[in-house]
Amino acid sequence: MHRGKGMKFVGDSRVPAERKPNVPKDYSEYPGKTEAFWPNFLLKEWMVGAVFLIGYLILTVSHESPLERKADPTDAGYIPLPDWYFLFLYQLLKYKYAAGDYVLIGTIVIPGLAFGALLLAPWLDRSPERRPSRRPVATGLMLLALISITYLTWESVVTHDWNKAAQQGKIITSKVDKKDPGYEIFKGQSCIGCHGSELSGGSGPSLIGTGLKPEEIMKIARKGRGAMPANAFKGNDADLKKLATFISKQKK
Amino acid sequence: MLQKVYDWVDERLDITPLWRDVADHEVPEHVNPAHHFSAFVYCFGGLTFFITVIQILSGMFLAMYYAPDIVNAWESVYYLQNQVAFGVIVRGMHHWGASLVIVMMFLHTLRVFFQGAYKKPRELNWVVGVLIFGVMLGLGFTGYLLPWDMKAVFATKVGIQIAETIPVIGPIAKTFLSSGEIIGAQTLTRFFAIHVFFLPAALLALMGAHFIMIRKQGISGPL
Amino acid sequence: MSKEDISRRQFLNYTLTGVGGFMAAGVLMPMVRFAIDPVLAKEANQDMVAVTEVAKIGDEPKRFNFKIKQKDGWYESEVTLSAWVYKNGKGEINALSPVCKHLGCTIDWNTDPGHPNQFYCPCHGGRYTKDGTNVKGTPPLAPLDVYESKVKDGKLYLGKAKPRKGA
Numbered sequence: 001m002h003r004g005k006g007m008k009f010v011g012d013s014r015v016p017a018e019r020k021p022n023v024p025k026d027y028s029e030y031p032g033k034t035e036a037f038w039p040n041f042l043l044k045e046w047m048v049g050a051v052f053l054i055g056y057l058i059l060t061v062s063h064e065s066p067l068e069r070k071a072d073p074t075d076a077g078y079i080p081l082p083d084w085y086f087l088f089l090y091q092l093l094k095y096k097y098a099a100g101d102y103v104l105i106g107t108i109v110i111p112g113l114a115f116g117a118l119l120l121a122p123w124l125d126r127s128p129e130r131r132p133s134r135r136p137v138a139t140g141l142m143l144l145a146l147i148s149i150t151y152l153t154w155e156s157v158v159t160h161d162w163n164k165a166a167q168q169g170k171i172i173t174s175k176v177d178k179k180d181p182g183y184e185i186f187k188g189q190s191c192i193g194c195h196g197s198e199l200s201g202g203s204g205p206s207l208i209g210t211g212l213k214p215e216e217i218m219k220i221a222r223k224g225r226g227a228m229p230a231n232a233f234k235g236n237d238a239d240l241k242k243l244a245t246f247i248s249k250q251k252k
Numbered sequence: 253m254l255q256k257v258y259d260w261v262d263e264r265l266d267i268t269p270l271w272r273d274v275a276d277h278e279v280p281e282h283v284n285p286a287h288h289f290s291a292f293v294y295c296f297g298g299l300t301f302f303i304t305v306i307q308i309l310s311g312m313f314l315a316m317y318y319a320p321d322i323v324n325a326w327e328s329v330y331y332l333q334n335q336v337a338f339g340v341i342v343r344g345m346h347h348w349g350a351s352l353v354i355v356m357m358f359l360h361t362l363r364v365f366f367q368g369a370y371k372k373p374r375e376l377n378w379v380v381g382v383l384i385f386g387v388m389l390g391l392g393f394t395g396y397l398l399p400w401d402m403k404a405v406f407a408t409k410v411g412i413q414i415a416e417t418i419p420v421i422g423p424i425a426k427t428f429l430s431s432g433e434i435i436g437a438q439t440l441t442r443f444f445a446i447h448v449f450f451l452p453a454a455l456l457a458l459m460g461a462h463f464i465m466i467r468k469q470g471i472s473g474p475l
Numbered sequence: 476m477s478k479e480d481i482s483r484r485q486f487l488n489y490t491l492t493g494v495g496g497f498m499a500a501g502v503l504m505p506m507v508r509f510a511i512d513p514v515l516a517k518e519a520n521q522d523m524v525a526v527t528e529v530a531k532i533g534d535e536p537k538r539f540n541f542k543i544k545q546k547d548g549w550y551e552s553e554v555t556l557s558a559w560v561y562k563n564g565k566g567e568i569n570a571l572s573p574v575c576k577h578l579g580c581t582i583d584w585n586t587d588p589g590h591p592n593q594f595y596c597p598c599h600g601g602r603y604t605k606d607g608t609n610v611k612g613t614p615p616l617a618p619l620d621v622y623e624s625k626v627k628d629g630k631l632y633l634g635k636a637k638p639r640k641g642a
């Protein structure tokens with residue numbers, strides 16, 4: 001390219017007046033088995049992309065993206081679960097030495113070390129060697145990390161009660177009549193904590209379509225049943241009667 | 253006609269060398285799947301970029317219907333998923349794309365790691381790549397809250413509680429993220445802003461740097 | 476550069492455009508259809524709402540307010556609309572929309588002292604005669620919309636406001 005003295009420019013700009021011809025490089029200029037990016041190599045990449053896109057579209061069409069019921073932050077019975085790629089972190093915090101007094105190990109030390117090591121990998125692994133087998137420490141640590149992540153994710157998946165979670169998250173269409181005096185009592189007592197604001201259950205079972213008579217419900221509320229403690233209901237009999245009638249009315 | 257427009261612009265801005273450099277650059281044999289089938293491992297980065305483009309597009313379209321407000325967020329997502337034509341597909345693309353982008357990026361990171369491609373002179377590009385990974389995880393975390401359904405709120409609660417355990421800055425980080433004491437209206441708007449403006453801006457800047465560095469240094473040689 | 480070379484490159488270029496087009500279409504088609512859904516959506520039906528008793532309607536246009544349930548995507552609300560209602564010479568009931576056809580201001584009856592017994596829009600001085608026809612030379616270019624109406628059990632029911640033809 002012509003440079004320096006005698007150079008002509010377009011107007012008062014710095015763009016040279018002499019234009020580079022818009023011609024692609026000849027194929028003979030690619031030595032060996034190398035090839036031009038456009039169009040030769042890009043076509044291969046895009047073909048892979050097109051196949052990938054088809055699979056991706058099939059996935060979106062065949063699996064509807066999940067949507068649970070509208071958030072109710074007061075529902076204490078709900079078992080939370082992060083998105084799957086955070087599961088290993090979530091599982092890590094369930095272990096004794098990563099929780100309680102040691103929670104810092106689980107939340108800061110281990111993730112911090114892992115992320116820091118990943119970020120600074122070029123300075124931790126400084127040898128010019130590139131083959132995985134020639135740098136056993138780096139390869140070994142990465143494999144160890146991979147195995148731990150896989151194991152933790154796996155553990156998290158098998159210990160999670162998916163059916164119960166699906167039940168808890170379901171969108172409920174049958175609306176409970178929240179103006180019923182029985183619901184006021186339901187809300188005022190501790191019932192809502194376990195049975196949920198929609199009576200659909202939480203840590204306790206669903207109260208919709210129990211098929212129980214008011215008398216039976218009154219008895220359970222006073223004496224407890226299963227995991228439900230006795231004297232869960234605190235109040236007078238008139239209110240209890242209203243509550244029990246309200247609950248026994250709830251049909252599926 | 254088009255040619256004339258192109259010439260007019262090219263005369264003034266000299267754009268030909270810019271894209272001819274990209275179009276004509278030599279792609280070496282060892283990354284070409286036509287010569288070595290194992291070269292498919294070099295596709296993961298490109299596929300990550302492809303899904304990122306899909307994520308940006310589907311996100312832009314979803315924002316036409318989504319309302320970042322605790323009263324309307326869930327209703328608007330339910331509406332766009334069940335009432336609007338192709339809503340289930342567009343939301344599906346964004347939902348599954350979020351997972352796929354993590355998978356592809358993970359595979360790309362492993363490819364680069366095990367090939368030792370991060371070594372001199374590509375240290376900086378590796379650092380930028382790891383930062384992109386962090387931004388992507390941040391996008392996943394903030395995006396998870398937006399539908400405002402049960403799992404969204406409770407997963408965010410857990411996430412913010414984890415942030416709270418950090419010594420010294422923990423409580424500040426918690427208040428900053430949730431914008432107050434509870435996970436509520438202000439958390440949602442804050443997460444929305446982070447998810448659609450701040451992190452994507454950071455992502456675009458980092459990706460730009462990533463690509464410029466690749467173009468400058470070329471792909472790492474065969475093992 | 477041999478002739479063969481060019482055709483090979485051209486062939487690859489066409490294939491590349493094809494594959495690229497396929498990817499762009501696959502990605503964008505669902506999204507564009509999603510975005511233009513409101514354009515293609517069928518007009519929602521609106522229930523007729525009881526507005527007033529027929530006996531209260533006179534020869535002079537009178538303004539009646541009524542409430543309708545409006546569904547706007549995920550947002551449902553009650554909206555108050557109003558109509559100018561009167562009986563014409565033949566005893567037919569006419570219900571006119573109060574929205575000016577010029578730029579959507581709200582018109583009023585008989586408020587312009589210079590032009591009595593006309594609908595008058597305060598924004599740009601648009602005027603309409605009693606039957607809603609726009610007065611030539613004023614800004615509006617179309618007559619006022621007319622509500623679909625029916626009378627049942629001595630009550631007037633109004634539906635949607637529909638534009639009229641002619642000028």
